[in-house]
Amino acid sequence: MTTRTRNDQLFQTYVVGSLPRPRWVRDVIEDRRDGRLSTQDADRLLDSAIPSAIAMQERAGLTYVSDGEWRRESYIKVFSEHVDGFKLEAVPSVSRVVKEPAVVNPLRQRSPLAADAARFLVKATSQKSIVAIPSPYILGWRTWHAEYSKTAYPTREEYMEACVPILQSEMRALADAGVDHIQIDEPWLLMLVDPEHRKRIGATDMEKQIELCVKMVNAVTEAAGDVPTSMHLCHAHFNRQRYSEGGYEPIIDALGEIKVKRFAMEFAAPQSHGVDVLARFPKSKILGLGVIDHCDAQVEDPSTVVARVEAALKYVPPARVTLNPDCGFSPSTQNPMNFDEAYLKLASMCKAAEILRERHGR
Template structure:
């Protein structure tokens, strides 16, 4: 359990992404359109990302990311570095805003997914660092489409199996670089608990999905020499969450997943309260979501402390860390507000100081 104790109680984390300034969104769009090269885009992004890091440092966040400003989205970063995908070819599955690449040929990786960005992050902060990667399970649901993908991978399960070594190798590289913490983004486990979502995407039995998620996650993290989180949420875009369900159907299963910490949404009304934490596994750290990124009202430090106090009815404070419910902009074009994100992170840190016995700072 040494990895567990290396994470201080009430440490503050981001979930990953920060809103991008408009000019950064333009760089990503032009890179995607091919009007500028990756190298040209990186030169611009190298000037922007230190400010994303500094914003988090100024707010007082312990585990900082690069804001994921290089990524078009938290899952498309995979197909940006691994060949075999038809870009934006798949049908819409979560409303009009998502258009995912679909695997259409056997995958071939042409570059690391995150190591260059991680190295740059480390060079630009003295704080602890967190890097996120998409889980093979969510890649299976978002990037394997029956009408496009069966020639390359006959089943979703075979595609997931092929993604596992790619993500596992990437985790190993991030550990070697000295990144402090890796997070696997896995919103779809919770989203599957919503029957309306399962119906929408054609998933049948929830228990089958839980088993597939656990199996693929444990194979992905096997042998990882670095503290690991898994992130669960309801999905969101433009301040709307995609699903509506509490954690009861899946929370016991978290005990079977071999990560140290779970970063979970709890400020969201869609989480239906913290009572489900009664079943939160006793040997895991909770990443308690205390900031609702979908609510434009900026929380106070006291709001954050009250939310943390409610969770402490069910989980000991020495196993609680604090984070926003989700990344502020998992997709680059998500129209969120950077100044608002900063103010919310300040409140998060202020709340952490209150519950850990400090003076609050704000």
């Protein structure tokens, strides 16, 4: 029995967050955003839809399940959905496919970002729960725009600092809601390694940016108390295209300074340049190894996933390795991805975890 418990705790499987939404769910969110549907009516409809997202993940065999992030238009917009002070649909996103909010007035929180949704999830699943919130650093880059935001917050950094107390109180609310794991979404730390991306956003001093990101994420993480935390890094994607390129070398040492317990990192993507960098992965941290390429429509065999994990085991021992897809399957409602494909990919990942427990458990 002891052996079984120990084996079950190895190679735990997580989602990064979002799942593709059925078209009618996407319409509910967009109708809510555009005022055609009240928040209360949208909540009632989403309450009926989300149990199917949870059941899918449970059937796939995941240790940690999310609500598919079906209540939020995107992992960034969840902030402006619950905090006043934004001009919505103000500026084109990095992918230029959707429009994003810009902060125009001092922030004022209207409702919990994710704590109500988390209570629903915790009650609805028999598995462990994971809930994500955006980092103040990425909110600064995505929702502060000189043209619109200077009156409310003269600098991007001042705006990031203003996001911190809101996110800290959300961390405490998520802990109170009984969430098993909180993830901080911060893809831009990895995207900074790409010189093209730095040029696109006008970030000239990479070292200074890394320092600022670490400071912002740590300010929020501390509020989680005893609840385990992750930080998610990736290259960002839309319509099966990634938006940056580059391995983790320039930021791998910074990971050791970040106070989360675990990092959910994109590694199946060719843009990550392989797992050799894990030789420098901090020994005090848990690795969330990205083993599913959500941009590739081909469903990976469990044997492919096993091989990806065993390549990483050269550098990180089984006790510190967990499995996840490279990213959320659909971080915004507009991102066209396939629900059944996500199910098959998650099921394959979970089957691979079983094989790995047999092979590497004691």
